[in-house]
Amino acid sequence: MTDPSGEKADARALLSLRNINMTFGGVKALKNVSFDVMPGEVHCLAGENGSGKSTLIKIITGVYRPASGAVIDYDGQTYSHMSPVTAQNGGIQVIWQDLALFPEMTVAENIAFQTLLGRWPRFVNYGRMRETAIRALKRLGVTLDVDLPLKEFPIAQRQIVAIARALVGEAKIVFMDEPTASLTQSETDHLLDIVRTLSASGVAVVFVSHRLAEVLEISSRLTVLRDGGLVGVYSTEGMTQSRITELMTGRTFDQHVRAQPKDANPVVLEVKNLTRPGQFEDVSFTVRRGETLGITGLLGAGRTELALSLFGMLKPHSGEVVLDGKPVRFSTNREAIEAGVAYLSEDRLSLGLIQPQSIADNLVIASLDGIRTNGLLSDERKRQLVAQWVADLGVKIGKQSDAISTLSGAISSASQSPNGWRPIRNF
Amino acid sequence: MRKIVQSHATEFALLAVIALISLFLSLATDRFFTLGNAFDLLNTSSVNIIFAVGLLVVLIAGGIDISFAVAASVVQYVAALLLESIGGGGWFSGLLIAAILGVALGAINALLIHRFKIISIVATIATFNIYFGLLMFFTRGVSIYNLPDWLTSRVILFEHEMADGSWVEITLPVLIMVACVISTWVLITRTTTGRQLYAFGDNPEGARRFGINVGGMQFIAFGWLGLMAGIAGLVQAHYAQEVVPNALYGRELDVLAAVVLGGARLGGGKGTVLGCVLGVLMISITQNGLNLMGVSPFAFKMIIGAIILVAITLSNTNIERLLPFMREGSRR
Numbered sequence A: 001m002t003d004p005s006g007e008k009a010d011a012r013a014l015l016s017l018r019n020i021n022m023t024f025g026g027v028k029a030l031k032n033v034s035f036d037v038m039p040g041e042v043h044c045l046a047g048e049n050g051s052g053k054s055t056l057i058k059i060i061t062g063v064y065r066p067a068s069g070a071v072i073d074y075d076g077q078t079y080s081h082m083s084p085v086t087a088q089n090g091g092i093q094v095i096w097q098d099l100a101l102f103p104e105m106t107v108a109e110n111i112a113f114q115t116l117l118g119r120w121p122r123f124v125n126y127g128r129m130r131e132t133a134i135r136a137l138k139r140l141g142v143t144l145d146v147d148l149p150l151k152e153f154p155i156a157q158r159q160i161v162a163i164a165r166a167l168v169g170e171a172k173i174v175f176m177d178e179p180t181a182s183l184t185q186s187e188t189d190h191l192l193d194i195v196r197t198l199s200a201s202g203v204a205v206v207f208v209s210h211r212l213a214e215v216l217e218i219s220s221r222l223t224v225l226r227d228g229g230l231v232g233v234y235s236t237e238g239m240t241q242s243r244i245t246e247l248m249t250g251r252t253f254d255q256h257v258r259a260q261p262k263d264a265n266p267v268v269l270e271v272k273n274l275t276r277p278g279q280f281e282d283v284s285f286t287v288r289r290g291e292t293l294g295i296t297g298l299l300g301a302g303r304t305e306l307a308l309s310l311f312g313m314l315k316p317h318s319g320e321v322v323l324d325g326k327p328v329r330f331s332t333n334r335e336a337i338e339a340g341v342a343y344l345s346e347d348r349l350s351l352g353l354i355q356p357q358s359i360a361d362n363l364v365i366a367s368l369d370g371i372r373t374n375g376l377l378s379d380e381r382k383r384q385l386v387a388q389w390v391a392d393l394g395v396k397i398g399k400q401s402d403a404i405s406t407l408s409g410a411i412s413s414a415s416q417s418p419n420g421w422r423p424i425r426n427f
Numbered sequence B: 001m002r003k004i005v006q007s008h009a010t011e012f013a014l015l016a017v018i019a020l021i022s023l024f025l026s027l028a029t030d031r032f033f034t035l036g037n038a039f040d041l042l043n044t045s046s047v048n049i050i051f052a053v054g055l056l057v058v059l060i061a062g063g064i065d066i067s068f069a070v071a072a073s074v075v076q077y078v079a080a081l082l083l084e085s086i087g088g089g090g091w092f093s094g095l096l097i098a099a100i101l102g103v104a105l106g107a108i109n110a111l112l113i114h115r116f117k118i119i120s121i122v123a124t125i126a127t128f129n130i131y132f133g134l135l136m137f138f139t140r141g142v143s144i145y146n147l148p149d150w151l152t153s154r155v156i157l158f159e160h161e162m163a164d165g166s167w168v169e170i171t172l173p174v175l176i177m178v179a180c181v182i183s184t185w186v187l188i189t190r191t192t193t194g195r196q197l198y199a200f201g202d203n204p205e206g207a208r209r210f211g212i213n214v215g216g217m218q219f220i221a222f223g224w225l226g227l228m229a230g231i232a233g234l235v236q237a238h239y240a241q242e243v244v245p246n247a248l249y250g251r252e253l254d255v256l257a258a259v260v261l262g263g264a265r266l267g268g269g270k271g272t273v274l275g276c277v278l279g280v281l282m283i284s285i286t287q288n289g290l291n292l293m294g295v296s297p298f299a300f301k302m303i304i305g306a307i308i309l310v311a312i313t314l315s316n317t318n319i320e321r322l323l324p325f326m327r328e329g330s331r332r
């Protein structure tokens, strides 16, 4: 391990950051962070949710301006802050955690978006754009109809579009902020292959992922952030998942914790022969109180449709759902919510949340009944309820009244109206 | 083919509605289905189409503007005074003055929205009131009738008498309208700036991360609408042969309805020039048909309101649901 605080920038580094500080309102998102990336290396940026990874990427790409005193050395130049245009012209590419795509535009335009940039108007060369897009997708081993608007595609394919977009430019360094979050195993494997190819051709890759196995497999060095501060820079050689977790959290964990069998608990949900032709057929399972059940399958295997059926948003064709011993047949999701079923959508950032509203309002949206007194919504009860949920979830937020869009990627998804939290019933 | 129908669902729905209305009107009246009437329609719709393509650009960029019609009145008035002071001028100087004034008024909106972070509907309701108030205050509601001769005399670029005795005429407003439509189409579909406008309207944060000049986008969108509004103002003065300060008051809502009808989305990122033109035409065709049928003008608004609702419903409904055969073989 090296301790980079106060150290001079490494001359061989492609990118080298010193004294990076960033404050949002009251929250110190980054505290005196340093970060170095060597040409062609795969470098993992690790840290718990809200530790400042995405913020660091936004500073490097010029979306945010760090507090004064920051030094950014990139490719032989020194900057006190970046701008998106300088970053892109210098070959910095990003796959954003929230993708930052344009749903109404075609896949081709989304992938070859770079060619549309520039200060002065030029004529658009749609033919070249299509070719560029098709070539980028081919590199990923994917074929998509590039003429369709992006909104026609499910989230996993949008993620692929976002990846393809980063491969278009003459990149020297590619930041990947949780690129595998909604990919299947085979798509992930393919992406990891591409990362290796990029790295072999001299392109540096900064990889952010919460899947530590992936991190260890792909990267050679590791920078760990905790609560906006730098923990250290490590070689992944000899590193284990439990050691990374320790570094990220500052606590030690017993790695052998396994889910306790819950066989003795009462059955909460029983699904019998549920069928929706063409999407899923004859699905049966039971879930006991306190249990976590994983439902897996390939893209298009009907997982989302099954979940939506249990949540009252799709109607199963046949079969039975028994909740708490009573057969139920939800015709709307409102009924499901009232019965205590919660649903967190796969596209958490756009479907599950009302972005401009406050954290507190987003949390209680599905539980408005629980904060009603005399028919009117009570701010006081909202405050109490939200405080309790935030404590239960153990997440870090600024003020309850901050907009939900200020939260880090994973924490904002955790805020999706947890109406299933039982406390609301006996509140 | 399926792809084209899918990606232009709104336009096809509108065409279908227009065809139905035209069919009905040509059965109900004998004057409707004549070439002469068709060109009449183009002549009378020119001003609204020019407004509409300007507004389209603002809607695509995610904004909205309530003030453009009143701004056009201001342009008319100021241009008329300026032209008088320079001794008359001509079409070239007239259009130039109208364009510059229009862009300036649009830029005021952009400034309020970008610099002072006022949301566009609020900013433009404010400028709507300010522009109109100033205009009425300074003109005391008095119209200008003695416009320069070049402005009030009809310019007919092409005319031809049909066998049925009706005249086919293409007038200058139509030519100007066509130029505005084509240049807007080129701007939003063929230039990088136009695509940046779409991207900005679609996902402002995404656009910002690419370093798209967000303020520039506002100025281009509102400046373009200002440009179109200025031109439309002059054309309207030419068409009406007078400048009446409140002549365009209220026009903004008709145009807005037509543009939204044409598939533009309040909220940005979506809309086409073709849809927008069809939207305006559909409303004018209906109005024209009702006129020919001798329906009381008081019933117009009601019927047009109803048609807007029907057409919007049609074009918002997924076309695949209306045409079940297309669902086969389409993507999962």
Ligand SMILES: Nc1ncnc2c1ncn2[C@@H]1O[C@H](COP(=O)(O)OP(=O)(O)OP(=O)(O)O)[C@@H](O)[C@H]1O
Binding pocket: A024, A025, A027, A028, A029, A047, A048, A049, A050, A051, A052, A053, A054, A055, A056, A097, A396, A397, A398, A405, A406, A407, A408, A409, A410, A411
């Ligand atoms: N625009 C903003 N306004 C206010 N606070 C912000 C903003 N962006 C980030 N933050 C705060 O900064 C901290 C770091 O956020 P960041 O998104 O960088 O975390 P992260 O490491 O990427 O987490 P995750 O793994 O969940 O994506 C969080 O506490 C977050 O709430």
Ligand SMILES: [Mg+2]
Binding pocket: A053, A054, A055, A097, A177, A408, A409, A410
């Ligand atoms: Mg993040």
